[in-house]
């Protein structure tokens with residue numbers, strides 16, 4: 501199965517949210533990595549056919565998804581960033597409602613709702629109202645509804661935003677278990693979501709396609725660009741001014757800075773093994789703005 505995007509463009513008035521994206525997606529998890537506002541949700545909405553592109557085409561095995569229409573929609577599962585849950589519905593009622601919208605028969609729905617409630621560990625909460633659920637519980641019901649029709653293409657938009665670490669890991673594990681024999685598209689700006697999950701990572705920036713490759717290949721390309729440097733408080737500002745700086749670790753006898761540089765930034769710098777945070781920092785340069793630098797006290 502192949503989903504082929506050719507020159508997919510989306511404009512909102514003068515704003516170009518997606519600019520001529522061409523890429524082919526195959527089975528496995530593809531993580532779409534981009535800073536806030538880079539166009540991830542727009543791309544997901546278009547792939548879910550909630551929105552049409554201004555230009556370009558998307559073919560599923562050679563057929564236009566908008567022409568396939570309902571035949572395409574029966575193949576997809578979509579968990580949007582914001583789900584309009586019915587707060588007064590219980591999980592069980594909500595899943596039955598979604599199953600009927602997806603065209604499952606009563607017998608199919610009974611079987612699938614039961615299976616999903618158990619799979620996401622919500623069987624004990626099935627009669628409670630969704631309005632009372634935690635963020636993580638809502639996301640588990642969200643992924644359950646997306647999988648009711650056993651979709652061949654699963655689209656999940658920033659599913660772990662706002663979840664606590666335990667729920668995030670739980671959700672990631674659920675997603676990992678769904679990845680065989682489907683195209684799974686997962687948008688995120690949280691790199692750790694992709695570490696264990698993604699077969700491929702697509703990087704988009706300001707609506708542009710930057711690159712797509714396996715995490716291993718993306719990290720290999722950064723070999724020799726990531727360094728750690730033991731320094732002092734006084735010299736820290738210099739490094740921050742001249743390099744993209746990631747984690748700063750404070751130790752009793754000084755500071756260790758992780759930074760990106762094409763060449764050895766100082767005599768005492770030591771080459772580090774690149775990780776996905778470095779990749780994010782390399783492309784987006786806004787680690788310091790979007791997330792506070794973690795100050796580990798050793």
Ligand SMILES: Nc1ncnc2c1ncn2[C@@H]1O[C@H](COP(=O)(O)OP(=O)(O)OP(=O)(O)O)[C@@H](O)[C@H]1O
Nearest residue numbers: 512515517534535536537538539540541542543689
């Ligand atoms: N309906 C809309 N009308 C006007 N502009 C929009 C609309 N939807 C998105 N945009 C703009 O398009 C750009 C891409 O937005 P999009 O929501 O796709 O980004 P994103 O990467 O998903 O961001 P986030 O991580 O914050 O959700 C942004 O500049 C956004 O303001």
